[in-house]
Amino acid sequence: MSKYWSKIAAGQRPYVPGEQPKDRKYIKLNTNECPYPPSPLVLEAIKEAANEKLKLYPDPSGEDLRQTVAEYYGLKKEWVFVGNGSDEILAFAFMAFFDPGSTILFPDVTYSFYPVYANLFQLDYRLVPLREEFSLYPPDFYDSEGGVIFPNPNAPTGNYVTMEMIEKILIRNPDKVVIVDEAYIDFGGETAIPLIAKYPNLLVIQTLSKSRSLAGLRVGFALGQDGLMEGLNRIKNSFNSYTLDRLSMAGAIAAIRDESYFQATRQKVMQTRERIVPILRQMGWQVIPSQANFIFISHPVFKAEGVFTELRQQGILVRYFRQPKIDNYLRVSIGSDEEMDSLLQALTEINP
């Protein structure tokens, strides 16, 4: 505590990202990174962009990248916003669309950054309890006072909500913004993007960190109608004119254009997931059905925290959340087949 901190700084409990330890080489199944490298075309585009133009500011509105995303999803460029990772866009969206004193809704088990944003911007929020097996029940999100946000698939559970369910939530919040955080949508879910044309209150946020293997590049984007895009831009342009550097934009454009590489990568991740889930179940693990690049597992006998610690000692990192309702679960990112085999092996040794 320092006397120089603002009240907001003093009152914050910051988000804690998954650990990135340097003490030894780990099998990293703790931050939902993609086990496969980015497309070779991405690396090529970055090398090409590493030229003397770096002396000049980047395009502050990221026109070329927005055009590329727009074409990919068949939308107009004006319905695309780009940012320094989807976390930055989430922060802007909380500022742009939610007001203090007007309670917003999100699930009680969800991305743990949401309450951090809410506190940072002094917003009131209500945690909506998920139903059986962490499922989201749409009527719980009807008629919100201040707006709604949830990831789809949800994190850290991997649970998926259908487009029909999202549409119901949109219809029952006509004057409030509903944010669907689709960080993990490319691993089996169906995106809500087709609903944008019909619902001016829908904001969809995606990232290149997972399905495009670019966590290290920091690029995300948001899609929505003009009013929402303009709102995001008002905040962004009051915060930082140039959020994306020239290299990130060049790499991101190449990533979105390399459709075959993208398809191959996400298919591999999904195949690995489908292969190991039945094995884990046979081993006695309960696995929440996942449409994401991670699974959420628990065991009726072995305590999650103990397994987490033992795996760590064996050089395998997974994510454990010491939180109500999920403190006997582990979130395990889907790695390569070899990495997952090492995990299965380690789990067998822990609970023979």
Added chain:
Amino acid sequence: MSKYWSKIAAGQRPYVPGEQPKDRKYIKLNTNECPYPPSPLVLEAIKEAANEKLKLYPDPSGEDLRQTVAEYYGLKKEWVFVGNGSDEILAFAFMAFFDPGSTILFPDVTYSFYPVYANLFQLDYRLVPLREEFSLYPPDFYDSEGGVIFPNPNAPTGNYVTMEMIEKILIRNPDKVVIVDEAYIDFGGETAIPLIAKYPNLLVIQTLSKSRSLAGLRVGFALGQDGLMEGLNRIKNSFNSYTLDRLSMAGAIAAIRDESYFQATRQKVMQTRERIVPILRQMGWQVIPSQANFIFISHPVFKAEGVFTELRQQGILVRYFRQPKIDNYLRVSIGSDEEMDSLLQALTEINP
């Protein structure tokens, strides 16, 4: 205006960066970029970092870059904070150290992003009138209620404040944070960094955009004692865990290490400035003494706005601010010698 905007979004008047037009090739003297390319070692480091590790998140706290900056300035790593350009760091600093209801001070003629941040975070501020020839009079900044911020050299004037003057302001604001925004310090001014060890209320912010020719890479840093660094980290980690991508950090480290390139570049810019200022004065232009990579000029006869428009038509971009007190001035970035000769030629044709 959209019904979906928060009160803050609706009430914002965003910052407008200098134009980056694409309609033709311009001599760009409007956004204070460096006319010389980044060090070849920077481009090399970026190309090397364009590898499969981009699939992994970057180090969220930027240890290696912080270590490099710390060594360069002879400070400890814990006194360094890194961010996505100095604008992002400024935004974090406004949140971390200033409180609504407690009036902060900055000059009436200064970086036009400051009032935008203040509005975004609902802060009260008082514009302190600069004295003769836009000079800053330290006692005007004593005993602030909420804190102080000013650029040194000031923008858009280029005026410089000595370390003794800064020290007086620090002494007279012992319980409030004084932010010295040193975006342009490498072009002749003396940095306040040596004062950090003595004053826990001093935050110095710098950028690689100008003197390191890396406006397109988006890297800035802040220096200050532990309390201030921790305050910045609390906000940053409540906003976006990973603000700097792997490529930017690799490039920034190489830039700071290439001391001889840095020295050569900034010397060239300063020499060009010293060469053209007397010529402009001979042509009848008034030039505010500048320690920055730009000059602030006005003419007793020719109106700044008219000259701005004529220069633009001739393919030369400078910056004109339609603001009280400075609406008859032009801010002209120091380009290469050839670019400045083109400017002089164009000005001669405008006012023969």
